[in-house]
Amino acid sequence: MIFRTAQESDAEGIASVLQDLFDAGKRRKPCSAEFVLGHYISHPDSIRCTLAGDQSGRILGFQSLRHAVADNPYDVAVGWGIIGTHIRPSAARRGVGRGLFALTLDAAHGFDLTFIDATIGAKNAEGLAYYEAMGFREYRQLEDAVSKVYQLPS
Numbered sequence: 373m374i375f376r377t378a379q380e381s382d383a384e385g386i387a388s389v390l391q392d393l394f395d396a397g398k399r400r401k402p403c404s405a406e407f408v409l410g411h412y413i414s415h416p417d418s419i420r421c422t423l424a425g426d427q428s429g430r431i432l433g434f435q436s437l438r439h440a441v442a443d444n445p446y447d448v449a450v451g452w453g454i455i456g457t458h459i460r461p462s463a464a465r466r467g468v469g470r471g472l473f474a475l476t477l478d479a480a481h482g483f484d485l486t487f488i489d490a491t492i493g494a495k496n497a498e499g500l501a502y503y504e505a506m507g508f509r510e511y512r513q514l515e516d517a518v519s520k521v522y523q524l525p526s
Contacts, residue, residue: 375471378421378434383408385431386423389460396461398496412436412456417444419453420479424468433459435472437479437488446491448519453480453488455522457502464498473506480524488522 378386383405390408393399401407412421415438423434436456440448448454455476459468480488490508492499494516508520 373432373466373468373471374425374427375422375475376425378413378423380409380413382423382431383413385425386412386434386458389431389433389458392460392462393458398461398498399458417441419483419485420476422472422475422479424459424463424472431460432463432466433457433468433472435469435476437476439483439485440489446489448489448491449487451486452521453483453485455488455490457490457499469502469506477524486524486526488524489519490522491517491519494518 386408387403387405390399390403394403412418412434417438419437419439421434421436424432426432438454440450440452440454442450444454446454457469457472490503492503500518503520506522508522510518511521512519
């Protein structure tokens with residue numbers, strides 16, 4: 373498996389991961405390359421978007437880390453990180469998420485973050501279990517989601 377920072381030229385491949393999740397009923401949001409560029413790769417608050425690929429170059433998944441600024445759409449405390457993880461269903465349970473999170477933690481340390489928020493759909497059992505396994509703990513419940521927090525060691 374190959375891990376690296378996502379670039380603009382990866383937008384179509386990342387969109388195909390989101391499309392696979394949509395097709396599997398695990399995603400309800402847009403899956404275009406333009407969406408990927410605006411929300412993950414080139415977002416102004418982006419710290420890092422890391423992807424995992426196989427030897428053939430096919431993208432298996434990606435993880436984004438943003439800096440929470442005032443009035444962010446997730447209502448996350450200013451100064452925290454905001455993480456999002458998306459793994460192709462066919463690549464689940466193969467170490468993709470664990471490998472991505474190791475690199476995201478490096479980026480979080482480099483940005484001097486203390487906390488990272490993950491807000492997961494309340495019915496997304498796989499996502500909830502993944503973040504729990506990475507060390508995130510629930511800190512708030514929303515109408516249809518659960519917010520978990522990871523505290524980085526100082």
